[in-house]
Amino acid sequence: MSTLADLTGFRFYDFFQQICAIPRESGNEKGISDYLVRFAAERGLVCRQDKALNIVIKKNASPGYAGEPPLILQAHMDMVCEKTADCKHDFLHDPISPREEDGYITADRTTLGADNAVGMSYILAILDDAKIPHPPIEAVITTNEEVGMKGMSALDASDLEGTRMINLDADEEGKLFTSCAGGTRIFVELPVTYVPASADRSPYTLRIQGLAGGHSGIDINRNRANAIVLLARAIDLLGKKTELPVGDLFCGGKMNVIPHDASALLWLKEADAEKMILETARINEIFSAEYRMSEPGLSLTLQKSSPGGGQVLSIQTLRHLLAAIFLLPNGVLGFSQYMKDVLDVSCNLGALEMKGERAVLSLFLRSNTNSKMDDILSRIQYFGETLGAAINVPSSYPAWEFRKDSALRELCTKAYLKLTGKAPEAASIHGGLECALMTLKKPDLDMVSFGPTILEAHTSNERVEIASFINTWNLLVTTLENKEK
Numbered sequence: 038m039s040t041l042a043d044l045t046g047f048r049f050y051d052f053f054q055q056i057c058a059i060p061r062e063s064g065n066e067k068g069i070s071d072y073l074v075r076f077a078a079e080r081g082l083v084c085r086q087d088k089a090l091n092i093v094i095k096k097n098a099s100p101g102y103a104g105e106p107p108l109i110l111q112a113h114m115d116m117v118c119e120k121t122a123d124c125k126h127d128f129l130h131d132p133i134s135p136r137e138e139d140g141y142i143t144a145d146r147t148t149l150g151a152d153n154a155v156g157m158s159y160i161l162a163i164l165d166d167a168k169i170p171h172p173p174i175e176a177v178i179t180t181n182e183e184v185g186m187k188g189m190s191a192l193d194a195s196d197l198e199g200t201r202m203i204n205l206d207a208d209e210e211g212k213l214f215t216s217c218a219g220g221t222r223i224f225v226e227l228p229v230t231y232v233p234a235s236a237d238r239s240p241y242t243l244r245i246q247g248l249a250g251g252h253s254g255i256d257i258n259r260n261r262a263n264a265i266v267l268l269a270r271a272i273d274l275l276g277k278k279t280e281l282p283v284g285d286l287f288c289g290g291k292m293n294v295i296p297h298d299a300s301a302l303l304w305l306k307e308a309d310a311e312k313m314i315l316e317t318a319r320i321n322e323i324f325s326a327e328y329r330m331s332e333p334g335l336s337l338t339l340q341k342s343s344p345g346g347g348q349v350l351s352i353q354t355l356r357h358l359l360a361a362i363f364l365l366p367n368g369v370l371g372f373s374q375y376m377k378d379v380l381d382v383s384c385n386l387g388a389l390e391m392k393g394e395r396a397v398l399s400l401f402l403r404s405n406t407n408s409k410m411d412d413i414l415s416r417i418q419y420f421g422e423t424l425g426a427a428i429n430v431p432s433s434y435p436a437w438e439f440r441k442d443s444a445l446r447e448l449c450t451k452a453y454l455k456l457t458g459k460a461p462e463a464a465s466i467h468g469g470l471e472c473a474l475m476t477l478k479k480p481d482l483d484m485v486s487f488g489p490t491i492l493e494a495h496t497s498n499e500r501v502e503i504a505s506f507i508n509t510w511n512l513l514v515t516t517l518e519n520k521e522k
């Protein structure tokens with residue numbers, strides 16, 4: 038097992054420690070950005086800091102490498118700041134002190150920020166070193182990656198000469214990332230009409246909860262139940278037993294999270310209530326059986342709600358709303374043609390809110406193939422039209438698509454082979470990387486992404502494996518040494 042002592046003599050670890058000492062939550066990057074400006078000035082390197090505080094530093098090729106195509110090295114400077122409930126750490130002022138634990142570097146009850154201090158520390162070590170052979174380097178270190186890649190969005194890439202780019206923001210050693218998903222946020226807005234609830238009925242809350250939820254890209258293929266879909270199914274099944282006026286449905290989730298909790302107001306005759314509660318328990322059994330392995334906490338209940346007059350959805354509204362929930366694309370929609378069992382297209386129905394005269398369904402569509410994303414969006418538009426719904430697309434970013442031919446991928450593969458004796462696994466991410474936004478600025482850029490093994494990023498348990506931290510450095514150095522020409 039590797040220890041911190043194994044990092045002695047590696048310049049990248051000195052820089053990692055310096056970076057950890059500077060508070061750098063997304064949106065609070067002035068300190069770290071200015072540190073990078075000073076770093077470049079002290080070494081006489083050309084440096085540009087833009088309005089978004091992104092940094093571009095250029096370094097000439099080492100002797101004998103001037104004929105190589107320029108290479109962009111890319112990382113982000115901001116970090117996610119999470120801590121345990123008992124932790125007093127102040128992310129605006131306190132430094133993070135890395136410490137060793139079972140072969141990993143971790144922090145004391147906070148995120149470590151290895152995502153992406155690791156990438157930055159490698160880049161600084163390359164820029165600092167006089168001996169490592171490398172092609173012309175353009176270091177691009179961005180801000181606000183963790184909150185919608187805002188820094189990269191704002192970056193002007195017109196002065197970048199690089200024809201290839203290594204992104205150092207991946208988190209699994211042994212994998213060479215070659216593609217990431219694009220994303221499209223979609224609102225399906227369905228017109229809603231209400232009628233008064235009849236006086237002989239009272240409200241009951243139907244609620245599905247206890248589901249696992251998860252990341253709408255990474256966890257979408259784990260057979261997790263969608264709370265909105267199960268809620269709609271329960272309403273459909275209960276409606277087969279009795280006339281069932283339904284008030285508002287609600288799921289206040291986020292479009293990029295699989296919804297784990299949803300509820301609806303049902304208006305029942307008192308004489309019917311007992312029967313419907315029993316029926317709900319029976320449906321709970323059915324759902325629990327379907328998701329025995331992936332959703333052990335699943336719970337569907339029907340309980341009396343506070344009394345009061347109210348409105349229920351018109352029959353046509355309810356039918357349209359259920360149709361939308363059942364038939365809008367949701368879950369896994371396709372796999373990669375290049376990589377076995379790797380996701381290519383998915384859609385997550387993440388939230389449902391009643392907003393006056395509209396029911397708003399929020400979807401997050403992802404694909405590693407742009408044309409497939411366009412296809413699904415178009416189908417949603419056709420379907421929305423038949424229901425009289427408006428389809429709004431507030432934002433969208435493209436996929437970084439797999440390239441059949443990539444000289445840079447071959448260079449990295451060769452380096453990995455030399456170091457380990459085996460080929461790295463070509464992988465793709467069904468989430469977003471800044472490479473996706475780079476494709477808008479430089480469509481022909483040849484890119485790969487790799488990084489050391491980081492566990493539980495974005496949590497107070499975040500840690501980076503020490504051995505992997507060293508191995509990945511060696512991979513980067515060996516890749517730079519290899520000539521493309």
Ligand SMILES: [Zn+2]
Nearest residue numbers: 152153182206
């Ligand atoms: Zn990151």
